[in-house]
Amino acid sequence: MTQNNLKSFVTRKGKVVDEIIQFSNGNKKTFRGVKTETIEQSEFTHFELENGHLIGVNPVNVDWFEVIPEKKDNE
Numbered sequence: 085m086t087q088n089n090l091k092s093f094v095t096r097k098g099k100v101v102d103e104i105i106q107f108s109n110g111n112k113k114t115f116r117g118v119k120t121e122t123i124e125q126s127e128f129t130h131f132e133l134e135n136g137h138l139i140g141v142n143p144v145n146v147d148w149f150e151v152i153p154e155k156k157d158n159e
Contacts, residue, residue: 094151095120100134102152108145115139 094101102116117134124130128140 091120091123091125094118094123097151098154100154102154104150104152105141106147106149108147 094103097120099120101118101120102114103118104112104114106112115131115133118139119132119134122130122132125143127142129143130138130140132138
């Protein structure tokens with residue numbers, strides 16, 4: 085996937101999403117409140133959480149990720 089395709093894919097799920105990432109060693113990490121407009125890909129994938137934390141993930145160590153859309157107020 086190119087940089088724009090990944091960001092476009094995640095952004096379609098909402099302005100804020102939760103993301104579960106599984107690393108090559110089997111560990112999983114859930115990031116809640118990912119602001120999709122802040123996703124940037126380079127040597128590391130960077131994004132910001134609603135609480136202000138900045139996250140950098142080494143994509144070489146990632147097997148898969150899951151994106152969970154934000155819940156709407158009427159759900």
